[in-house]
Amino acid sequence: MSVPVLRVSNLSVAYPAGAGWLRAIEDVSFEVAEGRALGVVGESGSGKSTSALAVLGLLAPEARIESGAAQFKGESLFELPEAARRDLRGNRISIVFQDPFTSLNPALPVGRQIAEPLVWHKGMDAAAAAIEVERLLAEVGIPRPREVALAYPHQLSGGMKQRALIATALACSPELLILDEPTTALDVTIEAQILDLLESLRRSRGVSMLYITHNLGVVARICDDVCVLYAGRVVEQGATAAVLKAPRHPYTKGLLASLPRVTERKHRLAPIPGRFPDLSAPPPGCIFHPRCSFVLDRCRSEPQVLADGVRCWRAAELAGERWRVEEGAIPARVGKDEGALVEVKDLAKTFQLGGLFDGFQVDFSRGFPLKFAPPSVRAVDGVSFSVSPGEVLGLVGESGCGKSTLGRMLVGLIEPSAGKIRIAGGSPQSQRRAAQIIFQNPDSSLNPRKTVQSIVGRPLQLHDLASGSKVRERVVELLELVRLSAAYLGRYPHQLSGGEKQRVGIARALATSPRFIVCDEAVSALDVSVQAYVLNVLADLRDRLNVAYLFISHDLSVIAHIADRIAVMYRGAIVEDGRTEDVLQPPWHPYTEALLSAIPAVDRTPESKRIRLRGDAVERGEAVKGCRFQHRCPRKIGAICETDTPPVREAAAGHRIACHIEV
């Protein structure tokens, strides 16, 4: 076999942490063969980015490479002088980072940034570079490349920026392309476009890829081989199809069992219990043993070695075993029809943009020249729905579609511009106790200066629901509901893991015994295994307390897992809604169909039909004429889409689609 493009062997990297060292990756080995794509997957803290940065020589100065080697085409990277490594970077090895919104310099035109490696490494002059930039932009699928080259980053959408960054990375025809979560910050339909692009680039250029991601679905789409990292160690590696189909390491099994899927609706997910180990004091024995459901005594004392692509001595005997399913699963709830708990009618919200002075416009053409007409955006545009007690309504849509604004209006955080909200017969302001909200970001949803007890106890005191020693008792009860023990009472948020913080946030929302909770991307910031656990907690609470949710997410798989009904939102309006099983099956609104097709699923068959949307989401403007989806619709039927508001068609009982196409 020929020399691999990249061979990392026995790499260990440590960061200083307090008094000691924290070993971020230990004994990591992998290979990227010529023309192949290797996916490095792991949850946050698994060391996947550290490995890539070590290869590039871009580790933080305080990091220390303790041992190991990295060879690029047989050349040992760590022994090269800095100047020689600089020559490699952006030239023969290049990288695309996660966040296209911060990776481009806002002060320079995009074209100049793409030209930089060409001028630097290839010694091209400006004119030759400009021609090459245009060619590259066209190659990554950007329409009108000449204009885009002259544009500034803020004039491009997220997907366009990421394409431009990929063009930069490809500029010098690298032999190895490192991609660090390149689609994580993008919407799912844009992600699908970028993945298509990467796939076609692999075919056309034969470039080898090191693809770093937390998303197993993306790995299944793009990568030939996969290397699963946990706590800085490789726990399993092999061909993607084999690993995903028949995972051998318990962690991989757990990770796959934690994934909510659109194709397979389960009552409860099977999460990985426990929390990520403290790498400055790793547990003895197998690093995964505290969370493993197949743990034996030997695992606790004996560190595991990577043998035959898996770091588990029981791998062979566990071959047929599945990750245990959480016990005590409560039978599926039967939908009780008790009338509507939440009723929303023709709800709309218009935001004014800019400050006081942006509202004045000078126009001499007619009448008094000074006019007050502030620029505005219609974030939510005539939405109606209802939620019954104990029902979960999933609201799915891409960023900027107005779903969070809608959720916040329901709990009285934003005043609607028009329309009506009734919660348990009252307005959101009068129903603060009945309607609560859970937020997305575990790091920002808890006040860092307060203990868990005062965070969860405060709503009780505010609404006079408990006093004195009763507060503590009630807080302990609430913590038990989210499966946290009383030991957490005195802790501060920084002492909790992401999942624990999110559960404290849920306990706080539950304190007033609400009948309705808005979950605004409540699990989106969590790692898969933790997300599954929190989803189970939420499902349990619904069953035990009969609380209804409006579950807002951009992730259709999560929504499909937890929701009884789904509403699909696009540019401020609901384009399709109905029972989950109806929405997930044809007939579809073209947008729903595209969303479903865009999800990178681990078990997608290669034949699955791909529906791609044109372009990116158009800018949010004022009133829409015709169908709001017309600009991106792959099934646009003609002029009628541009002129007439689509009719709402009833595909089945309670399944509504707003589209000109007949169902």
Place this chain on the structure above:
Amino acid sequence: MRWPASLVAGGSVFALIAVAAALGPALAPYPYDGMDIMARFLPPSAAHWFGTDEFGRDVLSRMLYGARLSLLMGVGATAVCLVIGVPLGLAAGYYRGGIDETIMRAIDLLISVPPILMGILILSMTPPNPWKTAIAVGIIYVPIMVRLTRSVTLEIASEEFVLAARARGERPWYILGAEILPNAWPPIIVESALRVTFAIMLGAALSFLGLGVHPPASDWGLMIAEARPFIVEAPWVAIAPGIVLCLTVIAVNLIGDGLREVLDPRLKRGRG
């Protein structure tokens, strides 16, 4: 609870200076205005520990007398600036819109007048007195405090725990006082420690213009300013008050650091 070392060190140095200021007149070996033309510019000696100035006055005694005024200027002005600036900044950052616009434009107005001019404006209307100088200096620094507090508040007010508080129906004063302010303290404390230093110096500048302390009384800033023409022949006249001023500044900053540590649960050790 363990006290952070910086708080202990800063606190004890500051306490020492404060005690010296309080007991100043009793400790001073000479009267602060006791001139002795024969003893001009004496270098430090056993009789005059820090030497004498151009009128033969004992530098140590003048420093002890001046300590009170200097501390009043530094701490008093900073207190005034905090009391006015922090609530305005909180309100501007939390309510945004019209309230923000009104407060910030008023602040712009205040900031557009140079500090010394502003001091003259405030102080020339009524007969000068050290208290009023301190208040004037405090007002001069209000814009800085408002802007700082506002920017911190803007950031914290968009955090989800503030939204959660609003969603459960908390009143604005609770959100500002119990949710936002505790998280806004660290930068405010750092800024306040800096303000103490600047206030002492600005107070001295105003005194130099006859708008604060009146000669022959003095404070440290004024002593340094008065010693400037003789800095080559008699450096000790400026150095001694300079050193105590430095010590005070360092002590105040250490206290600031220590307070930050005490107030931030993330920096506490031995828990969890």
